[in-house]
Amino acid sequence: MQVQERVINILLVEDDEVDVMNVRRAFKKNNITNPLYVATNGIEALSMLRSEGGNPAIVPPTRRLILLDLNMPKMSGIEFLHELRTDPELRKTPVIVLTTSNQDKDRVEAYNLNVAGYILKPVTFTNFAETMATLNRYWMLCELP
DSSP, X not given: OXXXXXXXXXXXXXXXXXXXXXXXXXXXXXXXXXXXXXXXXXXXXXXXXXXXXXXXXXXXXXXXXXXEOSOOSSSOHHHHHHHHHHOTTTTTOOEEEEESOOOHHHHHHHHXXXXXXXXEOXXXXXXXXXXXXXXXXXXXXXXXX
């Protein structure tokens, strides 16, 4: 039962199918077995996190972690963070930005919105897999609600 308690429900908010595939491959390569949910934009992600119309949230409400790309259609990652942080039910959800944006303004704004980390997407799959393995070790040590 203790292993089940350590499960972290990960929501990947990413519009690039290749990046989604790389995350899945990196999870498999590193034997990361946490459930991975995928939303292709911020609007879809918010819908997956919220209970709507008497239906439970698609992403279980406990032990959640969001991996967030910033450059997305419909609602950017920064817009998503603004919405997340103003929602009393969702505002404490830890978010790690995983993006290609190396712009200082994006980094500063993300940290102002209480992200747990800001990571530039590695160019090679090997580096990407190593990044996912490091993140997994980190979030397994974290005490998430």
